[in-house]
Amino acid sequence: MLSKGTPMILMGDEYGHTRNGNNNSFDSDINHFQWSRLEEKRQSQFRFFAMTIKLHREHPLLGLRSFLTNADITWHEHNWDNRESRFLAFTLHEGSxxxxxxxxxxxxxxxxxxxxxxxMPPPGR
Known part of the structure; x- marks a missing residue:
């Protein structure tokens, strides 16, 4: 949901829907929306997902329609060449x-x- 473009989400992501690794589950009950799971997760995972959608829609830095420049972002990654790296951090700067x-x-x-x-926060913050 922090995408600069269109966030890629699937139906059921909001409650943790899984196909248990089955990538060819066409026409199977496993694809049905599980309403009971949604109700189980309404106050936890679903609430978190709803709040991230709200953040994406309302935060000015996530709605920019231009490409990022080096002045817009600072990457906090020190393992770019490590194929095993599974951690990534960045800061989007408020700029204008x-x-x-x-x-x-x-x-x-x-x-x-x-x-x-x-x-470190900007000076004075």
Whole structure:
């Protein structure tokens, strides 16, 4: 949901729908929307998903219609050449969109905790 373009989501992502690794589940019950699972996750995962959609729609830095320049983003990645790296962090800078502040994002796709240092805030913040 932090995509600069159209976020790629599938029906059921909002409650953690899984096909258990079956990538050819056409015309199978496994594809049916599981309403009971949605109700189970309404106050946790569904709520989180709804809030990320709201963030994407309302945050000025996520709705930009221009390509990022080096002044717009700082990458906090030190393992670009490591194919095993599953951690990525960046800061989108407010630039001319004053008042919204910078936006820091970190993604950890590993199965273990990764310690990440937050970048220093701009002067006076």
């Amino acid at each position: 969109h004053s008042g919204c502040g910078d936006l820091f994002a970190a993604f950890n796709a590993l199965i273990y905790f990764v310690k990440a240092a937050l970048p």
